[in-house]
Amino acid sequence: MVQKISLQFDEIIFLKGQSGTVGVAKFAKNGHIFIGTPDKEEIVMFLEPEDIIAVSALNSGPLTEEGIRSLIFLLRDVGTPLVVLPKNHPTSQRLPMVASCGEKVILDCSITPGTHPEQDILCTCDDLSGVKITAFNGGIRIDGPLKDFKVEKFRS
Template sequence: MLNVKSKLQTCLLYFYFLGGTLIIEFNNDEILFLEGETGVVGIIKVAYENKMLFIATQNNEEIVQFLEKDDLIAVSNFKKDKRAIRSQAYLTREENSPLVILNKEHPSTKRLETVLSVGDRVCLNCNITPGTHPEQDVLCSCDSLSGLEISKTETGIKLNQYFDKYTIEKF
């Protein structure tokens, strides 16, 4: 029923399939990978109190988003490159790297392979242009992950539906 492939997993994994939702628990030193057919989404916790995310918008403005330690950093990669996901998650959480939002017509949107969203809830969607959404509740993903809604819990995440293609690894 549960497809756990990671040999690096060091904690107990609890899951509950109740009322169409799935709860997956993991620690702050771990990363959860949701594995789609043509892409992967990696999720870590912010893990720090009083954290801020700086978002550079298309209008040359900067938005400051205040984060809670159990908020999510979700990173989507269209080439299934877990190393790229880990790198982007690290830069965001540990190095306070700002998030840059592009205009939908910007030529770089066609070359983006890794995009991210930070907050308490993320909806995966394959029908949006990568890197163009300043609101942090939507993230571009591959088709097979589109429609998943990821919400934070104190000790992990809650998915809006059952999903068994995931692993938990050391971050």
């Protein structure tokens, strides 16, 4: 199933699964995000206004949505870098949220949170796994098993 959804620069969309939530917003400007890797390298990812930031949480509720809004603000507006942990790092099991950015993001429940420097894949809950989110001018496209989740719009 394919769904095209309008998404303006001042909006956020929450994809709600039974066991998690993913928030998606446009980057809304030309800019960059720094990514710190386990190899002690720093990658600079250049982004355009229509690119997306996706934040995944393995829980749900109002506090989770506020956390997702906050992390998008920190990445997009404050310039906080993304940090990638080494494989098997114990902290990866305690991350309340993980983020990815770019022109597309594929949600996957089989990866370890926070350990993938590739920005086209993002850890998520089981029921959102397999969903692909792609940016287009003025919105996003959602492809894949849409299972049980609902889409809501909020001003960021």
